[in-house]
Each structure stands twice: as C-alpha cells, then as structure tokens.
Amino acid sequence: MSARRITRTRLFAATTVALAALSLTACEGDELTGSPAPESTASAPADGNSARPAGGAKGDAGKTEDTGTAGSTGSTGSAGNDKASGSEAGTGSGSDGSEGSDSDLPGKCSASDVRITAANAPRPINHLLLTATNTGSKTCALPQYPAARFGEAQSVPPVAESSKPQSLTTLAPGESGYAGVRLSSGDGSGENGYETSTLTIPFEDGSIATVKLPSGGVYVDTALTVTYWQTEAANALEY
Secondary structure, rough: OOHHHHHHHHHHHHHHHHHHHHHHHHHHHHHHHHOOOOOOHOOOOOOOOOOOOOOOHHHOOOOHHHHHHHHHHHHHHHHHHHHHHHHHHHHHOOOOOOOOOOHHHOEEEEEOOOOEEEEOOOOOOOEEEEEEEEOOOEEEEOOOOOEEOOOOOOOOEEEEEEHOOOOOOOOOOOOOOEEEEEEEOEEEEEEOOOOEOOHHHOOOOOEEEEEEOOOOOOEEEOOOOOOOOOOHHHHHHHH
C-alpha cells in the first residue's frame, strides 16, 4: 500500500472518532440544558403554600401541637391560681366579720348616756373645764367638739383648730373626755359681754345635754372659744 493511501486512511479514522465525540457531547448538552423534571406532588403542602420537604412540614405541625398543649396547661394553672385566690379572699371576708367594718366602730354618744359637768379652771384665767363621762353600757364617740350655747346665744362659739386631736375621742363605759372653754378675754378686749347661768350642748343625734354652771354663773364675751374633746384634762386647758 502506498504512503498516500495510508495517510488518507488515518485521516478518515481520526475524522470518524472526532465526529463520534461531537455527537456524544451534543447529547449530553441536551440533557444538561433541558427542562428539569417536576417535583413530586407528594411533597407539596395541601394548603397550597410554597413547596417544602414533607418531613419539614410534619415537623412544624408537631411543634405547633406541642405549643398548643403547653398553652392549655398554662391557662389551667392560671385558672387554678385565680380560684385559690378567690377562695382565700372569700375566707377573709366571711361571716365572722372583716377588720374595719362599720359594725366594729363605736356608735355616737347621746345626751342620754353622757353626763357633762362644768368647773372653773384654776388657770388659765377665764377658762371653764367641761368633763363628759360615759354613764352608759357601751363605748361611744363624742362629737368633735362641744357646740356650747351659753344663755340665749344664737350661734355656737368657734373652735381652736390647734387643739384638734388625730381622731375622735371615744369613751368606754365610765371613761371621761375633756374640753376647755375660754369664756372671755383676759385683757378686756372682748365685746358684747354678758352674764349667764345656763349652758346647753347638743349631740349629733339631736339630743341636748343641759349643763349646770358654777355657782353665780359665768361671764362671756366675743373671745368665747372651745377646744376639741380631749382624752386628758391638761390637754384641754392648753389653749
């Protein structure tokens, strides 16, 4: 065989191999560039949301159920606490009476269960000491101050605000409260003075106590002032 024929044979064989390689490459390219196969519908969620692995959806659902269970348990616990609190509150306000109820407070004193006496005070001058004694069988509360009416007076004297105690004066049976009365000015600066031998003191329930004044009566003028009821006689005479 001549050299030229051998060369042509080799070129033909090389060409054939090259064409086969190109054909194979073209087939692989079609597979790589072609449309991907659709996902399995088994992994798509039933609610139409974006596709996600079926295992993930199941896992999420499991977490949701756990959360819901925990929430229900917490609510039950809260209801139990509320019930317990309500039970305690009910016990505190039972029929045995609660602290500070109106039924525990003493009633108001009346002229029928309090005896009031009046005496001249040794000092300060022109002062009268009123003593209110509980002659009844129950503890009672005096008015804030004696609304004293001397003689035919149409108004009650003013009260010394600086003598106001922290609370009302209450009297147990046999106990006494005290109030001071400045009858007149010591320097003669008072006006419209007059002598009187009668004194009445009303109570909040409408009853009125008639108080016997010292022998010879008393002299009062525009300086007339009373104090709040006190638990100590000395306190009543400080004003």
